[in-house]
Every structure is written in C-alpha cells, then in structure tokens.
Amino acid sequence: MASLPHPAPDQAHGELTIGIQTSRGIPCTVGDVQRRSILDARRPALLIAVVAALAASGCAGSSASSSGGSGPTASPPPSSSGATTGTYVPAAGTDKSGAVFQSYTSPKLGYRLLYPGGWNVTTKDGIVRIAKLGNAIVIATRTSKNAPKVKPVRAALVTQQQKKAVLDIESRPKSTTLNGNPAIKMVFTKDKPATADAPEDTLRVYRYLVFHKGHIVILSLQTPTSRDNKQAYDLIASSLSWPGKTG
Numbered sequence: 001m002a003s004l005p006h007p008a009p010d011q012a013h014g015e016l017t018i019g020i021q022t023s024r025g026i027p028c029t030v031g032d033v034q035r036r037s038i039l040d041a042r043r044p045a046l047l048i049a050v051v052a053a054l055a056a057s058g059c060a061g062s063s064a065s066s067s068g069g070s071g072p073t074a075s076p077p078p079s080s081s082g083a084t085t086g087t088y089v090p091a092a093g094t095d096k097s098g099a100v101f102q103s104y105t106s107p108k109l110g111y112r113l114l115y116p117g118g119w120n121v122t123t124k125d126g127i128v129r130i131a132k133l134g135n136a137i138v139i140a141t142r143t144s145k146n147a148p149k150v151k152p153v154r155a156a157l158v159t160q161q162q163k164k165a166v167l168d169i170e171s172r173p174k175s176t177t178l179n180g181n182p183a184i185k186m187v188f189t190k191d192k193p194a195t196a197d198a199p200e201d202t203l204r205v206y207r208y209l210v211f212h213k214g215h216i217v218i219l220s221l222q223t224p225t226s227r228d229n230k231q232a233y234d235l236i237a238s239s240l241s242w243p244g245k246t247g
Contacts, residue, residue, distance in 0.1 A: 100116070101115065101117055102115060102117050103115070104121060109215055110242055111240060112241055112242070113139070119137075120132055127140045128140075135227075135229065136223075137219070137220070138219075138220040138222065140217075141215050141217050141218065142215070142218070143214060143215055144214065150173050153173040153184050153209065154173045157172075166190055167191060167202065169188045170187040170189065170204070171185070171186055172186060173186040178237065178238065178240050181211060181212045181242075182210075183208050183209060184209045187204065187205065187206050188205055188207070189202055190205060192224075201224050202225045203224060203225065204222070204223055205220050206221040206222075206230070206233050206237065207220045208220075212242055217240070219237060221233040221237065
C-alpha cells in the first residue's frame, strides 16, 4: 500500500493541504474540502469522493482564507437549490454550523488533528475518543526515547491475532511518515462485542504509531467493515501535525 500524502502549510492562506493537486498543479487545502462539499443526509458513508471531486473540479474558490492555528473555519454548505459538485457529505460528518471538518488540539502535547464536524469528543484517562454512528477516532499517547521499530510492532500484532484480539491483519506494519514525523502504519480487523444498543460487528482499524519529541501518538481510526471510510481516514491521518511550538 502506498504511503499517505503529507499535508503542509499553505503559506498564502495558512491552511493544511491534503496531498493532492489541481489540474494546474496547485495544492488543495482542507478549506477547499469544506467549500466544495455539500450536506446530504441520504448517503450512509462518512465522506464520499471528497478528494476525487476536488481534484476533478480544480479546487475552485480556493482564494478564500481560513483561520490559522485552530483549523478550518465553520462555513455553511451551499444551497441545495444550486449546482452541486457531485461531492456528498452526510449528516454524520457535518457540524450544525455546516463545518465539514473541525480540529482537535491536545492541550498537553500540542498536536492537532482534523475530524468530521459534529462527531462527539470525549477524554478519559488520557485517551481521546472522537466518535459517531459506529465510527471512531481513538488517540492514546505514551512516552518513548525512540521511534517505534517495525519488527517488534509486527510481532506484537501477530501475538494479538493469536490471542483473538485481532481477527485479520490486512496490511502488516510498515514504516511511513506523517508531516515529517516517523511513523508505522497498519490495518487490521477486530471484533466489536454486542451491546444493549448495537449488535456485534467487525471493525476495520487503520492504526498509526507516530513519534514526535519523546512521545508516541497511537492513532486508531475505526469503522465497521461494511463501510468504506479509507479515503476520509487517509485525509484525517494526514492532518496530524504539531503546528505550534511544543515541549
């Protein structure tokens, strides 16, 4: 599997690029995703063809700016009576304000991550959970003097599979980078036990171990295997950054 594109600051507008370019070679930004997306509760997936539609449309309207340090601003979706771009964003991924993406900033470590607007953010015992309708972004951290190594991570994942904590390893751990930070990426499935509100299900987990200044950020993006959120999760993972000065 090819490594993910890495966003970089757009010097003109202070926005995060999303690793694709327009037909004229101009990087698209997360702000472009917001401005070119519309609200449509009829579609069940998290985000449908956001990046593809932007690339095809040339990211029109990218001259508008967004706020710098706190992520993209909340902008209302275009009127449903007007022409659409073919890009759909369901209610599960849109805040009441109309923002397609919001940003979470860690008050302790200073990292920032985009997440779908309107998802619920909770923190317990140092673990951040951002979730809605069976989808979840889980962020844990631990201290470490060194970046994680692929070989022991692979061995640990196999051990988890032998203990049935992991069902299937779809993509073995491999080295990559996110915004210049060394990382390891893997994809696996696991069982989600039934609860009083939901039946048993199988989750696909896109997990990253990202090293930055003495800490490993463990980013897990989870979704039922019946849905295809890979494109949206690639975008979210690529947004993980440390935009300010951190200790």
